[in-house]
Each structure stands twice: as structure tokens, then as C-alpha cells.
Amino acid sequence: MAAPIGQPRVRLPAQIKAGEVIEIRTLISHIMETGQRRNQEGQIIPRDIIKSFTCTFEGQPVFSMDLHPAISANPYIAFPFKAERAGNLEMVWTNDAGEQRKLTQAVRLAE
Amino acid sequence: GAHGPARGQTRPTQADLLRFDAVGQVTLVHVTDLHAQLVPMYFREATTNVGVGEARGVVPHLTGRALLDHYRIPVGSPMAHALAYVDFDRLARAYGPMGGLDRIVTLIKAIRAERPGNTLVLDGGDTLQGSWTALQTKGGDMVEALKALTADATTGHWEFTYGADRVKELVAAMSCAFLAGNVQDTEWNEDVFDHTKMFERGGVKVAVIGQAFPYTPIANPRWMIPDWAFGIKEDKLRERVQAARDDGAQLVVLLSHNGFDVDRKLAGRVEGIDVILTAHTHDALPEALRVGNTLLVASGCHGKFISRLDLRVEDGRVVGHRHALIPVFADAITPDAETTALVQRLRAPYAADLARVVGHTETTLWRRGNLNGTMDDVILAALMEGQDAEIALSPAFRWGYALLANSDITAEDVWAHTAMTYPAVWRQRMTGAQIKTILEDVADNLYNPDPYYQQGGDMVRVGGIGWTLDVAAPAGRRISDLTLLRTGRPIEATREYTVAGWASVAEGVQGPPVWEVLMAHLAKGPVRPVPHEHLRLRGA
Amino acid sequence: LVGLSLLPKPAAAQMEPATAAAIRKIIGERTPEEGRVQLRLPPIAENGNTVPLTVTVESPMTAADHVKAVHVFADKNPTPDVATFRFSPAMGRAQADTRIRLGQTQDVIAVAEMSDGKLYISRAEVKVTIGGCGG
Ligand SMILES: [Mn+2]
Ligand SMILES: [Mn+2]
CATH class of the missing domain: 3.90.780.10 (5'-Nucleotidase, C-terminal domain)
Structure with missing residues (x-):
């Protein structure tokens, strides 16, 4: 059974101006089991990680990431985004078992 | 060295220690690494202080005779005794103990009186730890000491060994700003403390940016501050300096607890800092050291010295300065009575244990x-x-x-x-x-x-x-x-x-x-x- | 350390064979140049389980000229692969931040692939220490 995936969280600046390059910051709770540790009986604990993250804006790719076991538990991922117009960011986290967590974040522009 | 043996040492007077021809609009007073030392003591400087790489054989890595020769300070003079271990015991008995909160306050009050409206008193951290009374009050006694010093800002290192919750209480109780621009939380990477405080002195807008000891979670127990990340963070510092300039700062001061060699390297890499008040490595330098357009000041520890740096600022640039490292010879200085009473009050509950x-x-x-x-x-x-x-x-x-x-x-x-x-x-x-x-x-x-x-x-x-x-x-x-x-x-x-x-x-x-x-x-x-x-x- | 001539010096200097192989798996026989990609890591890790990492690449990030991907490797981890970031012009700026695990003192290596097929490489050393002591 795969380790639980927590509720993803995202932070954007409070005020966004059209054309501004903002920073999108994300966090998701996950153990990121490396597959290199052993349990008390000496058996390898199977690898179980968030292996990919993608972010699209109105269906267009923005940023994605392949994660390996060297990414820390509770992966933190941040990246810039040029906010040309209002719309929705869609973010998807996927674990080794193919389970996904999705989050939709509206981008609203200040007047 | 052409210095002969010391004879007939003359004790300095309070007036000697305070003598200074004021320059410009701003007077910075720096005191650092007090380590909760409230009363006068003896402090012997290092025999060995090895510098490596670019710091090899240069200040602050000169000790003893080599240091005195470098600055042409006569062996046996009060400043020689304060700066070097040479003939330590004999000169210590001749010149008496150094430091003491009430003596430091006397000096600061005199400088503030001479330069009202021009003076900023900046404390470099490692203030709240190092004595039994500070340990018993978890740094509380030294929050009162900072107030007596009329400190305008401070930063931290050993302060963090009281644990995150206590640090927050202490900072809330402080009469001055606690500035630590390089401390962010480990979750969202957001600032834990204020990074900059703007002051106006002598008509000059002064930005003081604080830098806590970058390696606190490595040198000291990380489990006491598990949710805070430190580091040197040059890029963040560049942003802070730019933001301060954009905000109208004509003088930018880094109140740093990086340690001297880190600050020397940083001064050559981060533009726009006029003065770095260094700390942590406990070095005391009788002259400000210039790196590019940045002046580095080192003020010792345990209240043995304070530094005074006067600055003339024109068009957002330092165009003139004068510096003095003032040795706090306790016997030469009339203690500030109010502060003597404060120190007695702080120590009274523990007096029998201490003695x-x-x-x-x-x-x-x-x-x-x-x-x-x-x-x-x-x-x-x-x-x-x-x-x-x-x-x-x-x-x-x-x-x-x-x-x-x-x-x-x-x-x-x-x-x-x-x-x-x-x-x-x-x-x-x-x-x-x-x-x-x-x-x-x-x-x-x-x-x-x-x-x-x-x-x-x-x-x-x-x-x-x-x-x-x-x-x-x-x-x-x-x-x-x-x-x-x-x-x-x-x-x-x-x-x-x-x-x-x-x-x-x-x-x-x-x-x-x-x-x-x-x-x-x-x-x-x-x-x-x-x-x-x-x-x-x-x-x- | 045989067969590392595809990597420029000093990038090839003292790289583990597993790291060189992992890099070659992604870039084939092409040779990266030094520069343009920058790695920001603390010189000394506070906690080897979570070391903040930032990669930035000098690029206008236009449709015609942008960064396609940055691959990150940890030379002395049990497996050298750390992450691949895939970029697009919609980002406006070429940067990514994450937190990584480093088992010991080692170099972290970044290889950037540009839209014109050019490759850039850089490395940064992170010290993982037992700590203690201080002034
Ligand atoms: Mn310190
Ligand atoms: Mn100290």
C-alpha cells in the first residue's frame, strides 16, 4: 500500500499585475521513501515517492518536474510564472503507484 | 618591532578614552558578543589565531607582538594590553579589569550627549548568553541590559540556544529591534524576523540590516530551532540592500554576526553596504578595515571594547569617516549609577551562589x-x-x-x-x-x-x-x-x-x-x- | 574515471562513474559547456535531509530561445539522479527551487538543455558536517 499523500498547498503573491513574473510555491506532505532504507528485520523498505509534478495554465504547459528519491520528504517546489492574463493553474502530483493529487488555483490580476 | 620594554604604565582617564573629533552626521556605536557579562573582568587575547587562504597572516589573524607591530602600538601601553596577551598578568594588575555594563553605559551616554540626534547604538548579538544569571533568567536579565545600553538594534547567535519559543518571547520583550534577515522558516521559506530597520540620524536615512550567525543550526543544537533555516544568503542580502536604497537609505549598515573572514569575503561580493559591524569571532581591531567601498569594524567581546565610527555621508555615499576602538578600562570610568543599581538588582537573587x-x-x-x-x-x-x-x-x-x-x-x-x-x-x-x-x-x-x-x-x-x-x-x-x-x-x-x-x-x-x-x-x-x-x- | 572526456574540465574532475553515466544517459555523446546555468546551495548543509536548492539559467525565455530542461545530480548519493525540471516560455524566467537529500559532503551538478540544443553544466560543493562548537 502506498504511503498517504497529503493535501497539496500552493502560495501565490497577494497582488498580481498583468505581465508580472510571479513565484508559485507548492508543498505536499509525503514520506518520500527512498527504497534504500531497511526495516528492523533488515528488509529493504520499498521505494514510494512522488515521482512527478506538472503545472499547466489554461491547458498549456508551464513547468514540470521529475522527482527522484533524493528529493526531501514533503516536497517543496517553487517556480516562476509570467501572469499575462487571468485564468486557472492546474497542478498535478503523481506517486509511484500512479495515484494523483490535483489542485486548481485561479490567477486573478489586480486592476 | 622597535618597542622597548614597558615601564611606568600610565592609566588612561575617562576623558582619554572618550577623546574624539567628531566627523559628519552619523555616529555608530558598536558593542558585541557581551556574552551576558555585566561586571568588569579580565580578558586575555589569543596566543594563536591562524588565518588560512586569503586570511593568512593578516588581521584579525595577527596576535601578540605581530599585532602590536602591525598597528605600531607601544608594548606595555593600555591599548597594547587590551589587544595582545603580551605580559598579560603583570599588565592586568597594573591597568585593572575591563568592561562592566555600568562603565559601557557611561561611555555611551557621553557619546549620545556629545552627538544627540546623530548616534545609533548597535549590538552585534551573543548578548543574552554566557553567565549564570542569563542562564537562570533564560536571557531575561540581558534584555534589561540591552535597554540600559540604549541599543537601537541587535541580532543573534547564542540567543537561539534558548529555543524558538523563548527567542520569540525575548524578542517581543526587547526595547530595540531584533534584525535577522537570513532566518527563514523551513516550510514556506518566509522571514521569521524583521530584516531591516530605517533610522534617521543627523538628517541621514540609515538602513540597518541584521544578519544572524549563519551556521547556528550546525554549530549549536538544531533541535532547539527545528523550524528555522539560516545561512549566509548573499542573494537575499543583495535584495535587502537594494530595497533599502530604493526606500531612500543614504547609509547602509550590516549588523552582522557572520564572523570576520566571512564578512570580509561578503564585503567583496555584495555591493552597496557602507559599513559592516562584525561579530562572532570576538576580534577587536584598532582601525576600521576597508574592503572596496565597505568599512569593517570589529569590537571584541565581553564588553572589553566598544567601537565608535563617525561618518560623513553625501549623495548616498560615505565621503569621510573617523574610527576609535575604545578599551573599557573599568577603573578609569565612573560607573553609571542607575546601571550599577540595575546590575545589582539582576545579580542579587544569585549573589550567594555566584560568590x-x-x-x-x-x-x-x-x-x-x-x-x-x-x-x-x-x-x-x-x-x-x-x-x-x-x-x-x-x-x-x-x-x-x-x-x-x-x-x-x-x-x-x-x-x-x-x-x-x-x-x-x-x-x-x-x-x-x-x-x-x-x-x-x-x-x-x-x-x-x-x-x-x-x-x-x-x-x-x-x-x-x-x-x-x-x-x-x-x-x-x-x-x-x-x-x-x-x-x-x-x-x-x-x-x-x-x-x-x-x-x-x-x-x-x-x-x-x-x-x-x-x-x-x-x-x-x-x-x-x-x-x-x-x-x-x-x-x- | 575513464571516458569522461565528453565533460569539460573542471566538470569532469573527480566525478563518480555512476554520475557520469547518469549524465550521459540524458545527454548522450554531446558535450556541455561551462556557464549560464547556476546552482545555489548552502556551502554547509544545516540538515542533510533537506538542503535548499535553486537553479537559475540565463535565458530570455522566449518561444525562439528558452531553457527546455535542467537535470540535477548529486555526485556521491547512493543514486546520483536528483531531479529534472522542464521549463517553458510561459515561466518568464528560468528558475526552480526545491529541497534535496545529501548523504555526505559532495558536489551537486546541474546540466541545462537549451531550445537550440546547446548544453551547459555547473557544479557546487555542499559540506555535510557533524557540527558543534562556535564563538
Ligand atoms: Mn557567535
Ligand atoms: Mn560570541
Whole structure:
């Protein structure tokens, strides 16, 4: 059974101006089991990680990431985004078992 | 050096110490690394202060005669005694003790009176830790001391060893700003403290940016501040400097606890900082050091010195300055009565404990320098004896004042070298290979040629072992010829040895506080001089 | 360390064979140049389980000229692969931040692939220490 995936969280600046390059910051709770540790009986604990993250804006790719076991538990991922117009960011986290967590974040522009 | 022997030392007067021809619109007063020292004391400067890489053979890595010659300070003069260990005991008795909160306040009040509206008093951190009274009040007594100093801002290092919750309480209680631009939370990477405070002095907008000790979670227990991340963070600092300039700052001051060599490197890499007030490495420099357009000031520790830096600012640039490192000769300065009363009030609940005589020393005891001081040797002997260990390791803290030869040792003196929040003594078996690994690791934190890879401490104090340290060798190859002194035989990589130590940064270490072990050792008889030639230093 | 001539010096200097192989798996026989990609890591890790990492690449990030991907490797971890970031012009700036695990003192290596097929490489050393002591 795969380790639980927590509720993803995202932070954007409070005020966004059209054309501004903002920073999108994300966090998701996950153990990121490396597959290199052993349990008390000496058996390898199977690898179980968030292996990919993608972010699209109105269906267009923005940023994605392949994660390996060297990414820390509770992966933190941040990246810039040029906010040309209002719309929705869609973010998807996927674990080794193919389970996904999705989050939709509206981008609203200040007047 | 053309300096003759000292004779007929003249004690300075308060007027001598304060003499200064004011310059420009802004007067900065810097006091740092007080380590909770409220009353006058003796402080012996280092015998050995090895600089590596670009810092080799330059200030602040000059000691003794070499330092005095460099600045042309006559041997035997008050400033020579304050800055160098040369003839320490005799001159200490001639010039008397140094520091004391009430003396420092007298000097600061006089400067503020001379320069009202121009003066900023900035404290460099390591203020709230280092004494029994500070430990008992978890830094609370020193928050009152900061108020008495009329500090306008401070930053932190040992402050963090009171734990995150207590730090927040202390900061909330402070009468001044606590600035630490390089501390962010480990979750969202957001600022934990204010990074900048704007002041106006003499019509000049002054931005003070705070930089806490970057390696606090490595040098001290990370478990006490688990949700905070530190680091040098040059990029963040560049943003802060730019933001301050955009906000109209004509003078940008970094109130830093980076350590001197880190600040020297940083000054050459981050544009737009006019003054760095350095701290942590406890260096005192009689002149400001210029790196590019940045002035570096180093003001010692334990209240032994304060620095005054006057600045003329035109069009957002420093166009003139004058600097003085003021040695706080306690006997020369009329104590500020209000502050004397405050110090008495702060110490009163512990007065009987502090004054208790716990031993006697026939030799000067001190702990300052890259390698073992005599106080370190006493602590190491206490650890080996008290824990029945073949080898002892003692952390290389730079705090703790000196005791003159042939004087009683009080409990307060012991605590001045040991009062901290993780004092447990440990004892464990370690292989020779493990011991070498520890020594190599600490040596690289000190002698890595790149200051950003240094922690700005001193070499871990080692008892029971003879060894060679080559500071010029690469990482992993600095330590050699390890010998167990008990037997005179080489340390074997695979053999296990019994090792005692204290101040582990690991959580949950059980053991008696080191001051109990030290007091038990001192009770057995007076401290006598021990020649320690167990360490051979190379490459310095 | 045989067969590392595809990597320029000093990038090839003292790289583990597993790291060189992992890099070659992604870039084939092409040779990266030094520069343009920058790695920001603390010189000394506070916690080897979570070391903050930032990669930035000098690029206008236009449709015609942008960064396609940055691959990150940890030379002395049990497996050298750390992450691949895939970029697009919609980002406006070429940067990514994450937190990584480093088991010991080592170099972290970044290889950037540009839209014109050019490759850039850089490395940064992170010290993982037992800590203690201080002034
Ligand atoms: Mn410090
Ligand atoms: Mn200090």
C-alpha cells in the first residue's frame, strides 16, 4: 500500500499585475521513501515517492518536474510564472503507484 | 618591532578614552558578543589565531607582538594590553579589569550627549548568553541590559540556544529591534524576523540590516530551532540592500554576526553596504578595515571594547569617516549609577551562589585562541578524571574571561566558561578512526580556505592525545601522528577508546552539567601550570 | 574515471562513474559547456535531509530561445539522479527551487538543455558536517 499523500498547498503573491513574473510555491506532505532504507528485520523498505509534478495554465504547459528519491520528504517546489492574463493553474502530483493529487488555483490580476 | 620594554604604565582617564573629533552626521556605536557579562573582568587575547587562504597572516589573524607591530602600538601601553596577551598578568594588575555594563553605559551616554540626534547604538548579538544569571533568567536579565545600553538594534547567535519559543518571547520583550534577515522558516521559506530597520540620524536615512550567525543550526543544537533555516544568503542580502536604497537609505549598515573572514569575503561580493559591524569571532581591531567601498569594524567581546565610527555621508555615499576602538578600562570610568543599581538588582537573587569559592589557581586561566587555552586544559582534565576517560573533547567556545594567577576561582568564574542550555557531560566508546574523523571535520570547519565553508569557531579542545595539525593540508589530511598520552602509543584506527565530552548538539544527551564536573575537579586542589606540548601545529 | 572526456574540465574532475553515466544517459555523446546555468546551495548543509536548492539559467525565455530542461545530480548519493525540471516560455524566467537529500559532503551538478540544443553544466560543493562548537 502506498504511503498517504497529503493535501497539496500552493502560495501565490497577494497582488498580481498583468505581465508580472510571479513565484508559485507548492508543498505536499509525503514520506518520500527512498527504497534504500531497511526495516528492523533488515528488509529493504520499498521505494514510494512522488515521482512527478506538472503545472499547466489554461491547458498549456508551464513547468514540470521529475522527482527522484533524493528529493526531501514533503516536497517543496517553487517556480516562476509570467501572469499575462487571468485564468486557472492546474497542478498535478503523481506517486509511484500512479495515484494523483490535483489542485486548481485561479490567477486573478489586480486592476 | 622597535618597542622597548614597558615601564611606568600610565592609566588612561575617562576623558582619554572618550577623546574624539567628531566627523559628519552619523555616529555608530558598536558593542558585541557581551556574552551576558555585566561586571568588569579580565580578558586575555589569543596566543594563536591562524588565518588560512586569503586570511593568512593578516588581521584579525595577527596576535601578540605581530599585532602590536602591525598597528605600531607601544608594548606595555593600555591599548597594547587590551589587544595582545603580551605580559598579560603583570599588565592586568597594573591597568585593572575591563568592561562592566555600568562603565559601557557611561561611555555611551557621553557619546549620545556629545552627538544627540546623530548616534545609533548597535549590538552585534551573543548578548543574552554566557553567565549564570542569563542562564537562570533564560536571557531575561540581558534584555534589561540591552535597554540600559540604549541599543537601537541587535541580532543573534547564542540567543537561539534558548529555543524558538523563548527567542520569540525575548524578542517581543526587547526595547530595540531584533534584525535577522537570513532566518527563514523551513516550510514556506518566509522571514521569521524583521530584516531591516530605517533610522534617521543627523538628517541621514540609515538602513540597518541584521544578519544572524549563519551556521547556528550546525554549530549549536538544531533541535532547539527545528523550524528555522539560516545561512549566509548573499542573494537575499543583495535584495535587502537594494530595497533599502530604493526606500531612500543614504547609509547602509550590516549588523552582522557572520564572523570576520566571512564578512570580509561578503564585503567583496555584495555591493552597496557602507559599513559592516562584525561579530562572532570576538576580534577587536584598532582601525576600521576597508574592503572596496565597505568599512569593517570589529569590537571584541565581553564588553572589553566598544567601537565608535563617525561618518560623513553625501549623495548616498560615505565621503569621510573617523574610527576609535575604545578599551573599557573599568577603573578609569565612573560607573553609571542607575546601571550599577540595575546590575545589582539582576545579580542579587544569585549573589550567594555566584560568590561561592570553588577552587584556586596558581596559573593564569583563559580560553581564547584557535588551540587549547589553559582553562580548556582544566576542563579536559576534569572530564577525563570525572568520567574515567582516556580522551576528552571540549568545544572551542570563544567566550569565558580570564582568571589571573594565584586567585580564587568562584562558581561565577566556572559558569562564565560553561553556562549554557546543553551542558550535559557524555562518555562513550569511540574507535581511533572515529576520533580522527571528528578532528578532521572540525578542522575543516576552521581551516577550509574558503571562509564561507568555515563556522568561525576554534579547534575542538583535545585532552589525552598528542597530535599534529597541518592547517595548510587539504580536508581529511590535516590530522596526523595521533598518540594516546597515557601509554605513549599511536592511536589505532580499529581500537576503541573511552572518550568524554560535553555540549553535544544531539538531542536527549544524559549526563551531569559540565560545571558540576568541573567544580568537583577544582575541589581536589589548586590548578597548577601544565605544559601542553601535545599539539604540533604546521602550515600556519 | 575513464571516458569522461565528453565533460569539460573542471566538470569532469573527480566525478563518480555512476554520475557520469547518469549524465550521459540524458545527454548522450554531446558535450556541455561551462556557464549560464547556476546552482545555489548552502556551502554547509544545516540538515542533510533537506538542503535548499535553486537553479537559475540565463535565458530570455522566449518561444525562439528558452531553457527546455535542467537535470540535477548529486555526485556521491547512493543514486546520483536528483531531479529534472522542464521549463517553458510561459515561466518568464528560468528558475526552480526545491529541497534535496545529501548523504555526505559532495558536489551537486546541474546540466541545462537549451531550445537550440546547446548544453551547459555547473557544479557546487555542499559540506555535510557533524557540527558543534562556535564563538
Ligand atoms: Mn557567535
Ligand atoms: Mn560570541
